[in-house]
Amino acid sequence: MRLAQVGMSASALEQKAGLSSGAVRSILLGRSTNPTINTLTAIAQVLDCSISDLAEEKSPSIPSLDKFTNKKEALPWKSDVFLKALNLVENDLKRRKYQPNLDEILFFIKEIYAYSLEDNNQTIDEKFARWLIDKNIKIY
Numbered sequence: 001m002r003l004a005q006v007g008m009s010a011s012a013l014e015q016k017a018g019l020s021s022g023a024v025r026s027i028l029l030g031r032s033t034n035p036t037i038n039t040l041t042a043i044a045q046v047l048d049c050s051i052s053d054l055a056e057e058k059s060p061s062i063p064s065l066d067k068f069t070n071k072k073e074a075l076p077w078k079s080d081v082f083l084k085a086l087n088l089v090e091n092d093l094k095r096r097k098y099q100p101n102l103d104e105i106l107f108f109i110k111e112i113y114a115y116s117l118e119d120n121n122q123t124i125d126e127k128f129a130r131w132l133i134d135k136n137i138k139i140y
Helices: 010-017 023-028 037-047 051-055 065-070 079-095 102-118 126-137
Strands: none
Touching: 010 023, 010 037, 010 102, 010 126, 023 037, 037 051, 079 102, 079 126, 102 126
């Protein structure tokens, strides 16, 4: 819930907290039931809350990959930002000669799009995008 309140994606939180890719999502989705104190401290610092505030949360703040269309907090539509995210993902994955599935493509585009909207300039952060793809290609 706190993640949604501050309008930050799980991937952005992972990067800003210096955590490995998937760390926050694993916690939110219940796959990691006993995160370290260092992980929780890093998350709490970025979200500007206490560890006990994090422990009180009952439900995931992000949907699983197959529930993009059911997202509760809707992102504003910026077609130019979306198309830039799409092109960056497509070109980067082609360069890597990586054949993604639809869920992977949607995940990358959505996370890059959401992260870009956090920026007042609403520009694509190519460094973040490449970091996200680098970290998550190994997961799938």
